[in-house]
Amino acid sequence: MPELPEVETITNRLRPYLVGKRIAEVIKLHPKSFSSGQLLVVGYQITDVARRAKMIRIQLVDPNKKDRIRNPANGGKNKLNLLIHLKMTGQLIYVDQNHRVGGGHPTEDWIQALPSNHTRIEFHFMDGSKLFFNDQRVFGWIKVMSDEEVLQEFSKYALDITDPQFTLEYFSLAIAHSSRAIKVLIMDNTLMSGVGNIYACDSLNLARISPFHKANDLTADQVESLYNALKAIIQKGIDLGGATTDGKYIDVHGFAGKYQLQARVYDKKGQPCPNCGEKIMKEKLAGRGTYYCNTCQH
């Protein structure tokens, strides 16, 4: 699935298209992708699109009932949210009223074929544009939530790596007292949110720290260089529009990301380490494929 940089890219590219749109219809092609409540949002207007951890929040208001008429269906509130988690294979694809994303687009044929076998949910807007939620493995979900429920869901996740409050001090404290492998900790979203397997592997390589190193054995210098590496690698991921290593991650127009072209070790078993030139290894750690250099990462 998309990690923080991929979800951030999708969110930022979706926002200018979606803000102001009103939902005309929601088509549920797979029951597990949108458990219930999809009829509630019909008629609502999108006011913002934002990311938290690896989730996308689409904020909605009912323009006909603004603070005046109570809607019994959702407890009298005129505000709702669509909360989306893409999990491993979720995609959000936007098309305009002509079912296009722009002239001469390289993925135009693919876009024209939507909905595909993997399309689980369609949002139709009142101006004729559409948003497709594709999800091959059906782990992803879309839920209707009140503001309170959204905040409750967000509270399950620790600070985003990109949050200004995610300081070196916070990071040091979060990992200081655990004997678990450091890679497991930086991917633990009860400690910090946004880091998945790709960016975890690459951050550890940049900081020259072994993914297997016990967290409470790291020196203060190592903790600081890992903190800096995490921030730098996640920002690079955002700047390059995310990573597409297996074709599953694509942006709102169907384009691949570019981070994988500059990845350090992820998916590069046997290739030279960018630090020292030795061969990159691949081993399992906590059930996840882990790429690292056994020569320069300690």
Next chain:
DNA sequence: TTAACTGTTGATAC
């Protein structure tokens, strides 16, 4: 046929 997959949660055992 088997294992692997960019996520997350819950059960189980030590």
Next chain:
DNA sequence: AGTATCAACAGTTA
């Protein structure tokens, strides 16, 4: 209590 390992979700591909 903290940690490690699996399994589950489900579909495709190497």
